Amino acid sequence: MKILVTGGLGFIGSHTVVELQAQGYDVIVLDNLSNATLEVLDGIEKISGKRPRFEKIDLRDRTAVQAFFNTHTDIEGVIHFAASKAVGESVENPLLYYENNLSTLIYLLQELQKKPEASFIFSSSCTVYGQAKEMPIMESAPIQSAFSPYGNTKQIGEEIISDVARVSGINAIVLRYFNPIGAHESNLIGELPIGVPQNLVPFITQTAMGLRQQLSVFGDDYDTVDGTCVRDYIHVVDLAQAHVVALKRLLDKKHLEKVEVFNIGTGKGSSVLEVIRAFEKVTAKKLPYQIVGRREGDITAAYANTDKANDVLGWKATKTLEEALLNAWNWENKLRTP
Template sequence: MNKILVTGGLGYIGSHTVVALQNAGYEVVIIDDLSNANVDFVDRIASITNVKPSFYEIDLKNQEKVNQFFRENKIDGIIHFAAHKAVGESVEKPLMYYRNNLVGLLNILDGMKDFNTDNIIFSSSCTVYGQADKMPIDENTSLKKPESPYGKTKQMGEEILEDFSNAFNKKVICLRYFNPVGAHSSSKIGELPNGIPNNLIPYVTQTAAGIREYLSVFGGDYPTKDGTAIRDYIDVNDLADAHVLAIARLLENKNKTKLEFFNLGTGTGSTVLEVVHAFENANNIKVNYQIKERRLGDIVEAYANNSLAAQELNWQPKISLTESMLTAWEWQKSI
């Protein structure tokens, strides 16, 4: 049984990926510093899969503890999620983002190099494209300077991985996701941000639940059909499945080059208000929202061409936006 390390494995996408990996028969070890996650997700994962993953509370910026982990564990592959991830916060706290997102990655790569782990999946982002000139975005779309320090850390992470792969003959897949939404159908895991949410859907669900007075929609004057920004909303369970396929591709030596990139999105762009209305219609509930100023670091639109992932990973998103809105609300009601 291959042993997979999932960093940030108690976070939103990480926890769903741990479930998918365990269901696919992998042994999973989680590292998380609990800065934006809750330790009870270990038991929540176990209640879904009937297997309790190993868990280490480690700050990846601590190189000594990372090295100790690698000394104690023989790892076949790594899925690296651990990172701060809020665009707006990264504009306000750039040094925190550069330190956390890049030093953590470097320490993991040192561990791979020194303890002979050959395979890593990097949690990247469509933010590496900046505001692309044309839609949909495919993997050959030229990378622009990202609009936020968060996006810059993802672009720098990819560049670091390219040099790392070339220097040490390691296999790397960078998965560039668009906007994850939804929750597990069991309602046992989902997105649980600390404080005011930076992502749209937990902000919507918390407003619907009365936790927030209203949803702030950042920007009503974009050049779109209703003035709100366009994104590609992909269900988190579909994303998790893509990580399982990607790690298998590396472990089975099916990768075509040492470094590969895949976009993960639905291929459909939706405005913020379209998503709000999809949530309202799916759950028969009204969401109080107010249009606010645009948020620094945000782009006008981004949605994916996902045909390369379909061709090479045999991956297709299966879950509709309506279904994602239902599971997101069921999750919110359960917490």
């Protein structure tokens, strides 16, 4: 089956392409290379023994999207990763996020609704819950007012998908990620932020490598075990495998609703300081850091109840925080080795 993966050279996308090809899917990757490089294709090919087809397309170009689907009429499933994803950046540049995250989704759905049937996996986020009142967070938790434009684009995106699926042949699964980290154990693909990292773990690895002077911990006065923010950190390979399981559910017509929603996390929360200590333990590297003021858009805590994904999808995260951090560190070392 021919599967389209948008943003397929990005961090989560590239790992998902590897898992899809391992299951025998014929993958086409679209990416505008705004936060990825073509070298990622080489890594995917070395791991899986097959190079996916690639087209450089900016999904904000509606004409280009139409032309792509007019050429590739036999696509049976779409996994949509292409989006901007940094909370802090979205606060500073909201229009970039509303254009990039919503127009691209709309243009894809406009083409898919022309088909009698289509399977669509949407890359959503636990940010749709805002600061949930109860932990761990269940899929039935109320959708709170978004803390950032990024979070708002995910809320709006889910609403768009539900509205379109109701009146078309599109069937969708929305995966609400918690915090993806790590890298493929081969060290051939991993997180590759362009510029200053916006996420915790690549900033940790770059600081340990000496590329950054020190790590900033945003706030130590939250109502948590040690005052720092708590998140649910999931290994990117576990997350990638969840996409393959979800896609198969749609293609096999085992879904029970037009749009199904699943939390994808480990079910365990770790504070920023706990992540730092775990990194120091597995790498034997002392990490310089300083406590600074809170960052706008951050919530206190978020970790998943994954019972629904475990029971309905038959998927469960298997990799530990320490394993993910060691993989991320090995990937960083490989990047910096001549």
